[in-house]
Amino acid sequence: MRQLMKAVGIIPARYASTRLPGKPLLAKTGKPLIQHVYEQARQAHSLDTLCVATDDERILQTVRNFGGKAVMTDTNHVCGTDRIAEAARDIEADIIVNVQGDEPDLDPAAIDAVVELLRNDHGLQVSTAATRCWDTAKFLDPNVVKAVVDCRGHALYFSRAQIPGRKEPPKDERLPQPFLWHMGLYGYRKKFLMGFSQLPKSKLEAIEELEQLRVLEAGHKIGVIIADYRPSGIDTPEDYAEFIRQCKTKAG
Numbered sequence: 668m669r670q671l672m673k674a675v676g677i678i679p680a681r682y683a684s685t686r687l688p689g690k691p692l693l694a695k696t697g698k699p700l701i702q703h704v705y706e707q708a709r710q711a712h713s714l715d716t717l718c719v720a721t722d723d724e725r726i727l728q729t730v731r732n733f734g735g736k737a738v739m740t741d742t743n744h745v746c747g748t749d750r751i752a753e754a755a756r757d758i759e760a761d762i763i764v765n766v767q768g769d770e771p772d773l774d775p776a777a778i779d780a781v782v783e784l785l786r787n788d789h790g791l792q793v794s795t796a797a798t799r800c801w802d803t804a805k806f807l808d809p810n811v812v813k814a815v816v817d818c819r820g821h822a823l824y825f826s827r828a829q830i831p832g833r834k835e836p837p838k839d840e841r842l843p844q845p846f847l848w849h850m851g852l853y854g855y856r857k858k859f860l861m862g863f864s865q866l867p868k869s870k871l872e873a874i875e876e877l878e879q880l881r882v883l884e885a886g887h888k889i890g891v892i893i894a895d896y897r898p899s900g901i902d903t904p905e906d907y908a909e910f911i912r913q914c915k916t917k918a919g
Contacts, residue, residue, distance in 0.1 A: 676718075677764065682721075691768055717736065719736070720751055720753070722739070722742040727739055756861070763860050769901045773852070793854065793855055793882055795854070812848070813828070
């Protein structure tokens, strides 16, 4: 019987945030944001273990106080991928999942799907997730990353631009056809992740400010699963206020 590849989830969490400083520790819902994310990700069946990779002692202690695992990493990392690569260096695993630290409503099933894609398709080095969206405002928003995939579900391109594009910009609130809204959830084969930061920054990556394009430009494949939930990353005080409202509504 083939042994199942071991998968470990890592949540990168730094204290500094331009628009929302101290974001992981915000606790107006009764628990810190990083705990919401951790508890949600822990429901994924595919992960053998889960930990937070941080550069801040306060976040480290907060995670350990609610019973989670956390490790300290260098303060000079420029992106979450480099942070999880450092944390993963001494972890025994085949697959490393990068779980975004500001997605408290992340669907655990999406994590499972990203892991299973790597377990089943040995030609892939990276897997990620996207969801179908008909919202014209989101399609026009450069902060919403769009994905285009081929018939096998492999990524062709990611962009902040309106892809697939049209001659005339959409005018209605609902698009006639959905686009794929890319989520910041990634699965990596550990060996590939260890070498990812050594790849030179690519031209398209620099233009789009999307590091996954470095993978494609280097000739590697990224598998994309289609999830059924809508991303709800918390980047601003307004986002967090809405999350508080939703938590209060759920609590009745």
